[in-house]
Amino acid sequence: MAGTGTAHLRAPDETLLRVEDLVVEFKAGRSGLRVHAVSNISLDVKEGETLGLVGESGCGKSTTGKAIMQLPPPTAGQVMFQGRDLTHLSGEELRRTRTAMKMIFQDPISSLNPRRKVEDIIGEGLRVWKVGSKDEQAAKVDEMMLAVGLDPALQRGRRPHQFSGGQCQRISIARAVVTDPKLIICDEPVSALDVSVQAQILNLLEDMKTRYGLTLMFIAHDLAVVKNVSDRVIVMYLGKICEVGSPDVIYERPAHPYTRVLLDAIPVPDPSIRPETRAKVIGEIPSPVAPPSGCRFRTRCPKAQAKCADEEPKIAEVQPGQFVACHFPLAPGETLPTRNGSGPVAG
Amino acid sequence: MIRRKRPAAPGTERFADAPLDGSLLEIDDVKTQFQTERGLVHAVDGVSFSLERGKTIGIVGESGCGKSVLSRSIMGLLPSNVVRHGSIRFEGHEIGSATGNQMRPYWGTQMAMVFQDPMTSLNPVMRIGNQITESLRVHFDVTKEYAEETALSLLTSVGIPEAERRLREYPHQLSGGMRQRVMIAIALACGPKLLFADEPTTALDVTVQAQILDLLKQQQQERYMAMVLVTHDLGVVAGRTDDIAVMYAGRIVERAPTRSLFEQTRHPYTEALLKSIPKLAMPSHSRLDAIAGRPPDLVKVPPGCKFAARCPYAQPKCLTDEPPLIDPDVPGHSYRCFFPVGSQAGADALGRNLAAGETATGLPVRKEGEAVLTGVAV
Numbered sequence: 001m002a003g004t005g006t007a008h009l010r011a012p013d014e015t016l017l018r019v020e021d022l023v024v025e026f027k028a029g030r031s032g033l034r035v036h037a038v039s040n041i042s043l044d045v046k047e048g049e050t051l052g053l054v055g056e057s058g059c060g061k062s063t064t065g066k067a068i069m070q071l072p073p074p075t076a077g078q079v080m081f082q083g084r085d086l087t088h089l090s091g092e093e094l095r096r097t098r099t100a101m102k103m104i105f106q107d108p109i110s111s112l113n114p115r116r117k118v119e120d121i122i123g124e125g126l127r128v129w130k131v132g133s134k135d136e137q138a139a140k141v142d143e144m145m146l147a148v149g150l151d152p153a154l155q156r157g158r159r160p161h162q163f164s165g166g167q168c169q170r171i172s173i174a175r176a177v178v179t180d181p182k183l184i185i186c187d188e189p190v191s192a193l194d195v196s197v198q199a200q201i202l203n204l205l206e207d208m209k210t211r212y213g214l215t216l217m218f219i220a221h222d223l224a225v226v227k228n229v230s231d232r233v234i235v236m237y238l239g240k241i242c243e244v245g246s247p248d249v250i251y252e253r254p255a256h257p258y259t260r261v262l263l264d265a266i267p268v269p270d271p272s273i274r275p276e277t278r279a280k281v282i283g284e285i286p287s288p289v290a291p292p293s294g295c296r297f298r299t300r301c302p303k304a305q306a307k308c309a310d311e312e313p314k315i316a317e318v319q320p321g322q323f324v325a326c327h328f329p330l331a332p333g334e335t336l337p338t339r340n341g342s343g344p345v346a347g
Numbered sequence: 348m349i350r351r352k353r354p355a356a357p358g359t360e361r362f363a364d365a366p367l368d369g370s371l372l373e374i375d376d377v378k379t380q381f382q383t384e385r386g387l388v389h390a391v392d393g394v395s396f397s398l399e400r401g402k403t404i405g406i407v408g409e410s411g412c413g414k415s416v417l418s419r420s421i422m423g424l425l426p427s428n429v430v431r432h433g434s435i436r437f438e439g440h441e442i443g444s445a446t447g448n449q450m451r452p453y454w455g456t457q458m459a460m461v462f463q464d465p466m467t468s469l470n471p472v473m474r475i476g477n478q479i480t481e482s483l484r485v486h487f488d489v490t491k492e493y494a495e496e497t498a499l500s501l502l503t504s505v506g507i508p509e510a511e512r513r514l515r516e517y518p519h520q521l522s523g524g525m526r527q528r529v530m531i532a533i534a535l536a537c538g539p540k541l542l543f544a545d546e547p548t549t550a551l552d553v554t555v556q557a558q559i560l561d562l563l564k565q566q567q568q569e570r571y572m573a574m575v576l577v578t579h580d581l582g583v584v585a586g587r588t589d590d591i592a593v594m595y596a597g598r599i600v601e602r603a604p605t606r607s608l609f610e611q612t613r614h615p616y617t618e619a620l621l622k623s624i625p626k627l628a629m630p631s632h633s634r635l636d637a638i639a640g641r642p643p644d645l646v647k648v649p650p651g652c653k654f655a656a657r658c659p660y661a662q663p664k665c666l667t668d669e670p671p672l673i674d675p676d677v678p679g680h681s682y683r684c685f686f687p688v689g690s691q692a693g694a695d696a697l698g699r700n701l702a703a704g705e706t707a708t709g710l711p712v713r714k715e716g717e718a719v720l721t722g723v724a725v
Contacts, residue, residue, distance in 0.1 A: 267582030
């Protein structure tokens, strides 16, 4: 994985957001070492599209989302949003440009101020930007509450602790949409919710996207959830991009060994699919302080060769619309060693 | 306390004196309630099941359905505001009302638990090795050297590389997956006959989750342990359990052999749960069948079927009478429902609700939902 490159990017005039060579590094304590959270990632999102960013913890997916919002600004790289590079904007200019971008966070309860009423939480953006009169603002808040399935007459004056996790996430969505943004970055918006509530929120996000013409970036670790909402998926590993493509294609014929391993690691609610016949998972994710040379997935990859340690793979198109950063991409139908030991032996 | 100089490898000799089949655990009408300011919380409300040696049962449900409280009730790990009813028999001994002191000989040697969060359940200021040998040295009269040897072989068997070095390390030096392996080694140290795994992989990444679940299964089979796997994820239990019990509002609403539960789902809640999960096989942007509403308040539990308010099959009868947990069609596949999925009664009930546009509880059911609601694809 571990790949860099921009082969998967589309023409700049087609895209709402275009990120090039994004690098985010943090200091690791006082040791002088650096955490390589995101290393040379490029991505783009078209207007009206949902881009899914998927990977395990530590792969840099949330850091990427936050770096796009300039929270904090990235170490290096370009974030072009509606033709402006956000990394070069000053405080006030950035604040104005950023009204068109919103974020929804993982933990719905801790991302709402417990002491404020729901109407104030949702309407804050309108007040800050002085959108319309007081009455118009109140009407807009009511409209938003209805749109996300809350009852304004009954619940307007309540505070976050009087709501369930799913309802709090509805409030977060209303708060994000109320100022009419272009892009919403959803950072694990359903992973703290029960499955039945998760389905309600995913459906709601789809509805809101259609109704308000939103563009979404959807960050999650659950591949099935990401597939459900996305038009295009980026699989990340240890700060790099592994594979890019439409979810229907890359889930059906993954070309990167990591995508295959990740897909096979998901427990499927079907007892006829035996876990022992699925691809074996080797080892654990290495530290981002000292990532492996070459391809960052090579230490866990059953297909790794000497070349993978020496040379970093570049993102290349394996078939129309499917891009992979791997020296030895999987051929269609190629299998990896399984957990009960059958299949090809690791090279 | 059993005294022995040099026990065989842990986990291999403990059941030698006991028969290899038959019921290990039998629980009958267990009710666990908590006294709170708001009133009595009926966390577990009349659960009965039995578990044979060497078998695995999955307990599935959403948060607040009582699945964790149930396993803690069996282990006797409950806070002081608890009110307990019902019978729990372990190898024929009644432990349903045992105190902590009375449970001590059981913990570790008879039953052990692997918890969800490996960071907070390990002692941060104690070396890994000592945490593993602690229970061995408490329960068996073994030498320090022997206990350390055992800890080493346990760590190796749970797949920790460089086990000798790890023994002297502290939990913070290990990754989440490694910590969960250590938790498993601790739970296995005294060779329990019954292992509770309470959301053992919820805090872990998906690739590590697969490794830990494989490890649990391998250890369970090698040691002929019974296992209770508690999870909210139907995917986790699908490939790894003999039986599954689905819980809702403190009750078992459906219990069946794993295959039967998935292939001949009977309870509308199980069906709804299965349908609400996004699946890899579904094309992107598929509309999910969300379950409307929320589980009932366990302080003021409504009469009748507890799922009625959210159930597309609900009829007037469901609001007043609670269906019993019975297995009328296939022995071993029991459920609590008057209008089960896949039956004529169920199809008729759904048909009536669709015609009326709403269920007996006023839950709207849409016509276009017809194909979805009666679809067999899971």
